[in-house]
Amino acid sequence: MKRSSLLAMAMVLALLVSSVAGCTPTERIVEKEVEKVVTQQVEKVVTKEVEKQVVVTATPEPALGAKLPIAKMRLALNGPVPTMDTYLPMLGPAGEAVLLATGHLFRFDKSKTPLPDLVDTYSISADGLVWTMKLHANLKYHDGTPLKAADVVYSFNRIKDAAPTNKTLIKNITNVEAPDNQTVVWTLSQPERELPSFFANYFCAIHPQDKVEADKDYFMHPLSAGCYYIKEGKPGDPVIVLAENPNYVHGPMAIQTIELVVTPDMTSRTLQLGQGDVDFVYELPPAVRGVLAKGVSTSPFNIGGMIGLVFNLRMGEDTPVGNNKVRQAISLALDRDEISTKAFFGVATAAKGVCPDTWPEFVPLLANGGKQDLAAAKALLAGTPCENGCDMTLQTWSDRGGWPEAATVVKEQLAKININVTIDSVTAGVSMARMDKGDFEFCVGGMGLGRPARIWLSNQYVPGSFWTDKAAYKSAEMVALFDQAARAADEKQYLEATTKIQELGLKDMPLIPMLNRNVLIGTRLPDNVFAMVDGSDIFWTATMSEAQ
Amino acid sequence: MERPSELPQRTANEGTPIRLGGWVSRLAGNRLLQRLGSILLVTFGVMLIAFTLIRLIPGDPASILLGEGASTQDREAFRELLGLKGSLVQQLAAYVGGILRGSLGTSVESRQPVTQFIASRLPVTLSLIGVTISMALVLAVPIGILAAIYRRTWFGHLFRITASALVATPTFFSAVVAILLLAIHFNLAPVAGYRGNFPANLRYLWLPALVLCGVQVPVLARVLQSSIVDTLEQEFVETAIVRGLPRRTYVWRYLLRPSLAPTIALLGYIIGTLLGACVIIELIFNLPGIGTGLVQAVTNRDYPTVQGIVFVFGMIVVLVNTSSDLVSEWLDPRLR
Numbered sequence: 041m042k043r044s045s046l047l048a049m050a051m052v053l054a055l056l057v058s059s060v061a062g063c064t065p066t067e068r069i070v071e072k073e074v075e076k077v078v079t080q081q082v083e084k085v086v087t088k089e090v091e092k093q094v095v096v097t098a099t100p101e102p103a104l105g106a107k108l109p110i111a112k113m114r115l116a117l118n119g120p121v122p123t124m125d126t127y128l129p130m131l132g133p134a135g136e137a138v139l140l141a142t143g144h145l146f147r148f149d150k151s152k153t154p155l156p157d158l159v160d161t162y163s164i165s166a167d168g169l170v171w172t173m174k175l176h177a178n179l180k181y182h183d184g185t186p187l188k189a190a191d192v193v194y195s196f197n198r199i200k201d202a203a204p205t206n207k208t209l210i211k212n213i214t215n216v217e218a219p220d221n222q223t224v225v226w227t228l229s230q231p232e233r234e235l236p237s238f239f240a241n242y243f244c245a246i247h248p249q250d251k252v253e254a255d256k257d258y259f260m261h262p263l264s265a266g267c268y269y270i271k272e273g274k275p276g277d278p279v280i281v282l283a284e285n286p287n288y289v290h291g292p293m294a295i296q297t298i299e300l301v302v303t304p305d306m307t308s309r310t311l312q313l314g315q316g317d318v319d320f321v322y323e324l325p326p327a328v329r330g331v332l333a334k335g336v337s338t339s340p341f342n343i344g345g346m347i348g349l350v351f352n353l354r355m356g357e358d359t360p361v362g363n364n365k366v367r368q369a370i371s372l373a374l375d376r377d378e379i380s381t382k383a384f385f386g387v388a389t390a391a392k393g394v395c396p397d398t399w400p401e402f403v404p405l406l407a408n409g410g411k412q413d414l415a416a417a418k419a420l421l422a423g424t425p426c427e428n429g430c431d432m433t434l435q436t437w438s439d440r441g442g443w444p445e446a447a448t449v450v451k452e453q454l455a456k457i458n459i460n461v462t463i464d465s466v467t468a469g470v471s472m473a474r475m476d477k478g479d480f481e482f483c484v485g486g487m488g489l490g491r492p493a494r495i496w497l498s499n500q501y502v503p504g505s506f507w508t509d510k511a512a513y514k515s516a517e518m519v520a521l522f523d524q525a526a527r528a529a530d531e532k533q534y535l536e537a538t539t540k541i542q543e544l545g546l547k548d549m550p551l552i553p554m555l556n557r558n559v560l561i562g563t564r565l566p567d568n569v570f571a572m573v574d575g576s577d578i579f580w581t582a583t584m585s586e587a588q
Numbered sequence: 589m590e591r592p593s594e595l596p597q598r599t600a601n602e603g604t605p606i607r608l609g610g611w612v613s614r615l616a617g618n619r620l621l622q623r624l625g626s627i628l629l630v631t632f633g634v635m636l637i638a639f640t641l642i643r644l645i646p647g648d649p650a651s652i653l654l655g656e657g658a659s660t661q662d663r664e665a666f667r668e669l670l671g672l673k674g675s676l677v678q679q680l681a682a683y684v685g686g687i688l689r690g691s692l693g694t695s696v697e698s699r700q701p702v703t704q705f706i707a708s709r710l711p712v713t714l715s716l717i718g719v720t721i722s723m724a725l726v727l728a729v730p731i732g733i734l735a736a737i738y739r740r741t742w743f744g745h746l747f748r749i750t751a752s753a754l755v756a757t758p759t760f761f762s763a764v765v766a767i768l769l770l771a772i773h774f775n776l777a778p779v780a781g782y783r784g785n786f787p788a789n790l791r792y793l794w795l796p797a798l799v800l801c802g803v804q805v806p807v808l809a810r811v812l813q814s815s816i817v818d819t820l821e822q823e824f825v826e827t828a829i830v831r832g833l834p835r836r837t838y839v840w841r842y843l844l845r846p847s848l849a850p851t852i853a854l855l856g857y858i859i860g861t862l863l864g865a866c867v868i869i870e871l872i873f874n875l876p877g878i879g880t881g882l883v884q885a886v887t888n889r890d891y892p893t894v895q896g897i898v899f900v901f902g903m904i905v906v907l908v909n910t911s912s913d914l915v916s917e918w919l920d921p922r923l924r
Contacts (some may be wrong), residue, residue, distance in 0.1 A: 059842045062871035093678075116780075120876075120884065121702075122695070122697050123697075123698045123699065125699075128697075128698065128699050129653035129654050129655070129658075129666070129697070130652070131655065133874070203650075203654060203658060203663070203665050203666035203669065204653075204654055204657070204658060204662070204663040204666075205657075205662075206657040206658070207659070207662075275698065276698065276700070276705070276708055277708075277876075278781070278782050278783060278874075278876035279781065279782075279783045301780070301781045302876070303780045303781070303874050304874070304880070304884075305780070305871065305872075305874055307848050308779050308780040309780075311767070311771075311772060311779040311780075312780055312781065314772075315772065315778075315779060317778060317779065317780070317781055318781075467647075467887070468652065469645075469646070469647030469651075469652045469887065469888075469889055470645070470646045470647055471650075472647065472648065472651040472652060473646040473647045473648050473651065474646065476648060476651060487656075488655075488656050489656055489657060499657075501658060504659045504660055504661065505658040505659060506655075506658070506659075507656070508656070509660050549740075563832075
């Protein structure tokens with residue numbers, strides 16, 4: 041009997057030892073170069089740090105980025121990369137992977153200005169209707185295949201009508217041709233000053249026609265003329281390794297290898313960053329701001345948009361949500377700073393206008409500067425369906441961090457003007473389905489997409505676009521203003537038009553801006569090497585010359 | 589090899605191939621047909637439930653996947669492309685037709701065949717289940733034997749209390765505690781970032797498997813314990829003791845083997861429940877298995893992928909249960 045019990049004990053011990061041995065620290069894939077970049081003191085227990093309340097500034101440690109190039113960085117993505125084919129719909133992470141690992145005509149700099157990338161020079165005709173783009177000489181994909189102007193024409197024609205392509209900037213393109221191997225000529229029916237922004241976005245990645253058509257699995261291992269190419273892994277994999285493209289026209293890059301690590305769970309991303317398993321995280325829980333390990337810099341970042349309240353105008357003027365005065369009163373009753381603090385730990389900051397306050401188009405147009413004014417709100421309710429109090433249902437997306445909490449704070453604040461709010465917390469998919477059917481009263485919404493502001497605003501105020509259709513907002517005057525902005529001859533005219541759009545938007549108020557849509561990012565890298573493009577969820581990686 | 593006369597007597601032709609002739613073959617044929625029929629019926633039922641349920645959830649794949657950038661017109665065009673315009677009956681007929689041709693459809697999200705998606709995800713889940721079952725058996729069998737033999741000692745009492753506590757602890761809770769303690773505090777396992785094939789992937793699998801074992805080991809050990817206790821009361825065991833058989837022969841042939849059948853049958857059930865438990869565990873440990881794939885597909889209303897995964901889940905459960913029945917019958921002829 042003793043022998044059998046000893047045998048059992050030995051088996052248990054052997055199992056535990058073998059399990060633990062399978063994960064010895066020596067197996068941890070920690071690149072030496074990155075180790076040099078990050079500080080030596082990687083705190084492993086996040087909770088301990090929270091207790092200590094170590095406030096980490098946004099300024100990286102002095103040693104960071106001391107030696108370039110960096111051999112490898114690990115980037116945590118908040119979702120999978122199911123495809124690299126922009127003909128298919130792609131949520132944020134896939135678009136980000138496409139921008140890193142395929143070639144584009146233009147590339148955003150950190151301030152979201154589109155700079156020529158595969159394009160060397162370009163000219164616009166006097167009437168603004170013909171754009172002539174000259175590609176760099178001897179462009180090649182990462183495998184050495186020459187890149188020709190015909191590839192640009194093919195790639196554009198392939199995606200121009202695809203459902204996921206945002207067509208606002210290209211709807212006026214009537215023709216594209218490649219008169220020679222280096223030149224692409226675009227003909228437009230109306231001038232479009234923001235055209236380079238379209239080509240810097242992920243939609244129009246450049247691929248060779250013959251290879252795409254010959255290989256049905258081409259997009260599992262696409263060719264790249266951009267900064268990086270897929271070296272290991274494929275779309276759908278949990279880890280995809282991008283290597284520097286030796287043929288990239290602006291190379292070499294400041295980071296030689298980027299590992300895309302798919303970690304959909306926000307808490308796990310936080311722990312990975314704290315443990316030193318990844319070097320950059322795009323979205324962290326607001327609560328961990330400034331309390332992660334030493335060497336990790338956390339800072340709020342505007343991803344290009346607003347969090348606001350969207351109203352269903354189908355309900356009609358005689359209903360609480362359909363009544364313009366009630367919406368104006370709700371806007372005045374909101375204490376945006378309180379929502380920011382209680383629901384987002386101050387990461388998403390109070391709105392003062394329609395646009396995020398870091399954009400050039402921003403004008404502080406919100407009544408009372410966006411501050412709460414309960415007396416004015418109550419005065420506005422006189423003669424409305426809410427004069428003696430009313431009931432409303434506020435729908436919120438349960439799967440977005442901070443949104444249900446924001447809805448709760450809004451409920452408390454509106455109770456002060458006798459509006460009784462019932463919160464209906466559902467997933468994004470359910471919420472969108474209900475909104476498509478017009479089956480909602482008002483909801484917490486996130487107006488994304490980022491700059492250019494004209495495109496972002498059109499998504500809220502021009503029929504046929506996402507939020508406009510959800511709110512069922514229609515205004516001929518507004519459409520005319522957008523046309524005016526598109527035809528603006530210079531920056532001054534453009535800003536005048538966008539200001540009028542914002543003024544009219546706040547007057548009609550299909551949506552109430554609440555907070556600048558900021559997320560918390562965490563990094564172990566200096567921002568001259570790897571950062572976010574301002575007002576977007578796009579990553580920016582430096583070339584050696586940019587980093588230096 | 590001597591056999592106690594009290595053991596259930598086997599048929600004369602045991603150990604040699606059964607000649608399928610006459611009523612024996614008819615009976616065996618009928619049983620085989622019955623099993624096949626029930627497998628097909630259950631699989632079809634599972635497929636039908638998956639097809640119906642995912643469509644009952646409000647949400648439009650076109651809206652979810654295209655996001656804010658797409659116009660109303662784009663969404664309509666995309667719905668058409670996905671084949672979501674037809675009636676439910678038409679969609680079901682197309683889906684069943686596809687299955688009969690060996691196709692589970694095309695993913696709404698990636699436009700890749702669902703079979704390809706499942707083939708890329710299933711190995712992770714099966715590895716997790718394999719590691720869990722291996723760990724569970726290695727732990728449960730000795731514990732079960734010891735708990736049966738020493739059931740009236742402090743070990744038996746400790747086992748009962750510990751087992752009850754472990755079974756009562758929700759997996760998601762023990763998973764979080766395990767991450768906090770073993771992954772973060774002691775840095776013995778990574779929090780996420782699964783990669784690699786066997787055996788490199790064991791580094792990512794051992795901790796989730798250990799968490800799953802927290803529930804499975806006590807259950808298996810308890811069943812084995814009570815089964816062995818029953819066996820101990822059989823006369824043939826007393827005979828073996830009186831005959832003074834070697835300990836190894838006694839434990840394996842007279843205690844363990846006759847007692848294993850309920851445990852093996854339970855193992856089939858456990859594999860089925862593990863498939864479900866893996867959904868939660870894969871999410872918590874960020875494993876790119878079929879469970880996270882299922883959640884992702886449900887979130888994006890990727891109908892063909894959800895249907896395909898649930899269909900494969902159903903097939904696996906039915907096959908495993910059938911296999912465990914067959915193994916149990918082989919171990920204990922009384923079950924035939």
